[in-house]
Amino acid sequence: FFFLMIRRPPRSTQSRSSAASDVYKRQVSTQSTWGIHFFRGFRTVVPMEHLNSAAEYAELVHAAKRRKEENETKERQGVDANECLSIYLVRDEADMVANTNRFPAGYTNQIFNEDEMIYGYEGLAINLFVTSGSLEVLVDYNYTKKEENADDIERMLTENLFVDGFLTDREQFKAALQRNQSFFPFGKEVFRYSREEGEYIVSLYYYSTS
Numbered sequence: 124f125f126f127l128m129i130r131r132p133p134r135s136t137q138s139r140s141s142a143a144s145d146v147y148k149r150q151v152s153t154q155s156t157w158g159i160h161f162f163r164g165f166r167t168v169v170p171m172e173h174l175n176s177a178a179e180y181a182e183l184v185h186a187a188k189r190r191k192e193e194n195e196t197k198e199r200q201g202v203d204a205n206e207c208l209s210i211y212l213v214r215d216e217a218d219m220v221a222n223t224n225r226f227p228a229g230y231t232n233q234i235f236n237e238d239e240m241i242y243g244y245e246g247l248a249i250n251l252f253v254t255s256g257s258l259e260v261l262v263d264y265n266y267t268k269k270e271e272n273a274d275d276i277e278r279m280l281t282e283n284l285f286v287d288g289f290l291t292d293r294e295q296f297k298a299a300l301q302r303n304q305s306f307f308p309f310g311k312e313v314f315r316y317s318r319e320e321g322e323y324i325v326s327l328y329y330y331s332t333s
Contacts, residue, residue, distance in 0.1 A: 201242035201274075204231035208249045215300055219252060234283045235274065243273020254299055256306035260289040261296035 208228035213219050232239045241247060246267030253260050262285075264276060280289065290296045310330025317324045 200245075201236075201240040202244055202247045204235045204239050204241050205229060207241065207247045208251070210251045210253065212255050213252050213300065214255045214303070216297060235279055241274050241276065243270040244268065249276065252296065254303040254306075256303045256308075257299065259296070259299040259303070260285055261293065261299075262289045262291055263293070 205228050208231060210226040210228060211218070211222065212224040212226070218224060230239075235241050244266045247264065248266070249262070249264040251260060251262060262277065262280060277291075290299065308326075308328040308330070310328040312326050313329045314327035315324065316326075
């Protein structure tokens with residue numbers, strides 16, 4: 124069981140707004156030229172002669188807040204990870220060209236950001252090609268525009284999905300496809316199902332690590 128308890132500070136404790144006001148008053152008493160104010164994380168430095176009234180002062184604080192929010196919005200423009208990420212299960216090079224066996228992505232908050240967005244890109248497309256047997260992975264992505272502070276896609280994939288690494292070179296992945304032709308799972312086959320005269324075969328293998 125989990126319990127959530129929210130406690131309010133005692134009435135004698137100053138709120139953040141009153142504490143910030145005291146900081147401002149102390150700054151005013153010690154500095155005759157500049158007034159420095161911290162308002163819920165927004166820092167404004169303005170000449171004292173511009174603080175002729177409380178209304179003007181409040182407007183300056185709110186203007187700084189609006190500018191900060193606008194800058195954060197511009198900096199955090201992103202694309203939907205579920206829409207730009209595609210997964211392909213491939214047996215050979217022909218499957219890569221045909222783009223068959225595609226699986227759309229879902230619940231990408233476990234890989235990228237909590238809101239399932241990837242920030243700092245425009246026109247982003249991420250393709251994950253996975254060999255059908257050995258499950259080796261090629262990460263191939265492209266975009267039309269990338270910002271300086273864009274999310275590090277390869278780092279996110281490494282830390283949250285492919286902890287054993289992946290390939291980014293197509294020639295290396297083609298070699299992996301060749302190895303995949305002779306791949307057999309570890310362990311013992313305990314069940315096999317086939318249809319369409321053996322063209323489609325499903326095998327179940329048992330492997331013990333003990």
